[in-house]
Amino acid sequence: MIVIVAGVSGSGKSTVGALLAGRLGWPFIDGDLLHPSANIAKMRRGEPLTDEDRLPWLRAIGEYLDEQMAAGGSALVACSALKRSYREQLLGGRPEARIAFLQIDEEVAARRLAARHGHFFNSGLIESQFADLQLPRPDETGVVVVLVGDRPEATADEVVRRLGLDGAGSALNPGPPRPSPESGTSPHTTKTNGQSRSRSSTSQSCPSSPDGPTRPRSLPASPAA
Numbered sequence: 001m002i003v004i005v006a007g008v009s010g011s012g013k014s015t016v017g018a019l020l021a022g023r024l025g026w027p028f029i030d031g032d033l034l035h036p037s038a039n040i041a042k043m044r045r046g047e048p049l050t051d052e053d054r055l056p057w058l059r060a061i062g063e064y065l066d067e068q069m070a071a072g073g074s075a076l077v078a079c080s081a082l083k084r085s086y087r088e089q090l091l092g093g094r095p096e097a098r099i100a101f102l103q104i105d106e107e108v109a110a111r112r113l114a115a116r117h118g119h120f121f122n123s124g125l126i127e128s129q130f131a132d133l134q135l136p137r138p139d140e141t142g143v144v145v146v147l148v149g150d151r152p153e154a155t156a157d158e159v160v161r162r163l164g165l166d167g168a169g170s171a172l173n174p175g176p177p178r179p180s181p182e183s184g185t186s187p188h189t190t191k192t193n194g195q196s197r198s199r200s201s202t203s204q205s206c207p208s209s210p211d212g213p214t215r216p217r218s219l220p221a222s223p224a225a
Contacts, residue, residue, distance in 0.1 A: 001074045002065050003163060004090060006081035007102035008129045010109030012152050016102065017078040019156040024074070024165060031079035034060040048128035051083075058089050069096055083134045091142050099136070100159040104148040106130045 003020065005013040014030050021028035035057050039049055061079055068075040081087045081099060091097050110126045136143040144162045149155045160166055 002068060002094065002097040004077045004079050004081060004097065004099045006079055006099050007104065008080060008109055008133060009126060010112040011102040011104045011148055012155060013078040013102055015152045016156045016159065017076045019152055020159060021076050026074045026076050028076040029064060031061050031077055043125060046125060048125055058086055062090060065094055065097060069094065082129060082132045084140065087140060087143060097142065098163055099143040100163060101136050101143060101145050102148050102155065103135065103145050
């Protein structure tokens with residue numbers, strides 16, 4: 001099984017991904033490490049990425065997913081997957097893959113990013129991320145939305161519950177995503193354009209920042225290091 005932990009920057013997807021990797025014993029890679037150098041340079045300058053910028057990045061993540069599935073193993077990947085088309089590209093032709101999309105309020109995400117250091121993502125880009133954000137709709141197969149809690153451990157627990165990962169180990173045949181216990185709109189949800197919005201070796205520890213990158217041992221050092 002492949003699990004993509006998605007969400008805007010500051011949602012805690014790298015931290016949650018690392019926690020899940022430790023719990024399940026799966027390899028984890030932070031998708032930020034697969035960005036082309038040109039993308040990293042743009043984000044350092046505070047310039048938002050375009051669909052064209054993200055295309056080679058999404059292809060690189062897809063290639064990593066295919067490698068893991070070809071090897072018959074399970075894996076965790078952190079990737080923003082902000083738009084429906086991005087999620088469809090990542091899940092298309094990969095029946096073993098699921099996405100857990102972490103939903104967080106923009107103000108909370110901005111506050112987390114302001115306290116984060118050592119990452120190439122310019123905190124001023126958070127507005128552009130929410131402008132691009134398309135929250136998953138109920139008809140997106142293989143995608144579950146998980147509300148971000150106060151503790152990343154609680155968020156990780158909810159991902160495990162929603163995707164049926166208890167005792168998953170290296171299983172490749174997950175059942176269908178479980179429904180969310182929440183109903184209606186989250187108190188931490190905001191509205192945009194009529195829509196609600198609000199790394200390859202096993203990770204050994206969580207990033208010290210709310211959503212900082214975790215470096216896989218088999219890949220070269222991140223330009224942010």
